[in-house]
Amino acid sequence: MTEETQNKIEEKIKCEICDRTFANADGLASHNSAKHSEKIYKEKKSFPIKKIMNWAIFIVVVGLIVWGIIGLVNKNSADKTIIDESNLTFEAPIGAIHWHPHLTIKIDGEIFPIPANIGLAGAHMPIHTHETDGIIHMENNNPTKKTVVLGYFFEVWGKKLSKDCIFEYCADKGTLKMSVNGKENFDFENYFMQDGDEILIEYNSGVK
Ligand SMILES: [Zn+2]
Ligand SMILES: [Zn+2]
Known part of the structure; x- marks a missing residue:
């Protein structure tokens, strides 16, 4: 085994969260499930869902505001009398x-x-x-x-x-x-x- 290959294997079995190294992949896997399962769960599941939900709510709220303003402007121009003085001879x-x-x-x-x-x-x-x-x-x-x-x-x-x-x-x-x-x-x-x-x-x- 060359030195380079040895380094690669060591890199692979190093925990990226706490920098601990492990003798083999199984060691890293059991370390992850024991020490970092909560973090992995949070990062993989709830983080993007929360972000997507926030964006969805934001888009809906902005959409409603824009729709409301357009509706109000249209309603006002339909309900009101607008006199164009240039028509008055x-x-x-x-x-x-x-x-x-x-x-x-x-x-x-x-x-x-x-x-x-x-x-x-x-x-x-x-x-x-x-x-x-x-x-x-x-x-x-x-x-x-x-x-x-x-x-x-x-x-x-x-x-x-x-x-x-x-x-x-x-x-x-x-x-x-x-x-x-x-x-x-x-x-x-x-x-x-x-x-x-x-x-x-x-x-x-x-x-x-
Ligand atoms: Zn009067
Ligand atoms: Zn009068």
Whole structure:
């Protein structure tokens, strides 16, 4: 037996955990099972499982957060009225206004109640209601194009109005129509309200 071979055999029967050397492989094996069985068990079994579990939980949690945020963003854009001022072709009134258009909403023939004090909780918005009479108060010292459209009232109210939907009622499942002073109007959220306007929005489900 050469010296090199002898070294290799010695390397093989050396315990890698505590550096003890053994006369033969059986000696090392019984030493391992006697002294290091717990450690071997832990390293081989529970360590990777725990790591995989932690990663799985981490991935699930991150996934849920991302899914929640995407859902919230989509829901918000679906529920809210978004006015694009570049769509508004009229000129904003100059100087302070105090106008009172009147709004009626009918869903399947039934009047949808418009609450009192919309736009008055906390900040006093330049568009608001005082009573449940459907009168929109446009009390505005510096009116801009955005703040005089019907959609701005819905934005302050926190409800949806577009040519496609009022609240959760959408034109894909019924008919959505709007009229101003008895004449059909197609401006919906972009309609520039005038003092004394009689605005009617009607949705009828199942009618196409
Ligand atoms: Zn007021
Ligand atoms: Zn008023």
